Amino acid sequence: MEDKLHQFFKENDFDVFVPHQGHLNRFQRKLEAPKKPKKPSFFWMGIAASVVLVLGFYLGSYQQKNTYDLADVSPKMAEAQNFFVTTINQELKEVEQYRSLETEIVIEDSLNEIEELEDQYKALVKELSKRENKHQIIREMIQNYQQRLDVLEKLLLRLELQQNPTKLEILEDEII
Numbered sequence: 001m002e003d004k005l006h007q008f009f010k011e012n013d014f015d016v017f018v019p020h021q022g023h024l025n026r027f028q029r030k031l032e033a034p035k036k037p038k039k040p041s042f043f044w045m046g047i048a049a050s051v052v053l054v055l056g057f058y059l060g061s062y063q064q065k066n067t068y069d070l071a072d073v074s075p076k077m078a079e080a081q082n083f084f085v086t087t088i089n090q091e092l093k094e095v096e097q098y099r100s101l102e103t104e105i106v107i108e109d110s111l112n113e114i115e116e117l118e119d120q121y122k123a124l125v126k127e128l129s130k131r132e133n134k135h136q137i138i139r140e141m142i143q144n145y146q147q148r149l150d151v152l153e154k155l156l157l158r159l160e161l162q163q164n165p166t167k168l169e170i171l172e173d174e175i176i
Contacts, residue, residue: 069125070141077138084145091152098159106162110155117148 071078099107121144128137 069128070138073128073134073138080142081145084142084149088145088148088152091149091156095152095155095159098156098163103159103162106158107155110151113151114148117144117151120144 070081095107095110121141124137124141124144128134128141
């Protein structure tokens with residue numbers, strides 16, 4: 001065994017020279033130097049971002065496939081939804097014509113009420129895709145649209161009366 005060890009040292013040329021002057025000092029400085037925090041490489045961050053995007057797109061498309069809207073029930077319901085959405089958008093444009101400093105509070109209160117109704121509608125859409133009793137939910141969805149239109153009609157009437165108080169008509173003790 002000793003012969004193999006001697007033969008190994010003879011065959012391989014080992015560095016037996018003395019290091020350059022100041023080598024020990026340079027080595028010591030490198031050891032004592034404060035270590036820089038290692039930042040994750042952009043390569044791995046890019047991969048992580050790609051995975052998040054792919055997962056997001058997948059979950060988004062999966063969610064879209066599992067939700068039904070009023071228009072998905074039947075062509076008549078699609079027509080009804082289109083009517084309500086168009087009418088609501090027209091009345092919202094009309095409301096915007098009345099917007100001023102005097103009417104801002106009234107308009108914002110009504111728009112907040114409409115937002116609450118929209119949130120209720122979104123909950124109904126989720127229920128529509130889950131529950132079996134679809135007729136009841138469809139009725140509630142249509143009532144929700146009607147409630148939004150009622151809020152907008154009352155708002156428009158209030159704004160019109162606020163702008164032109166002379167249009168106030170009293171019929172049988174009822175303000176119209």
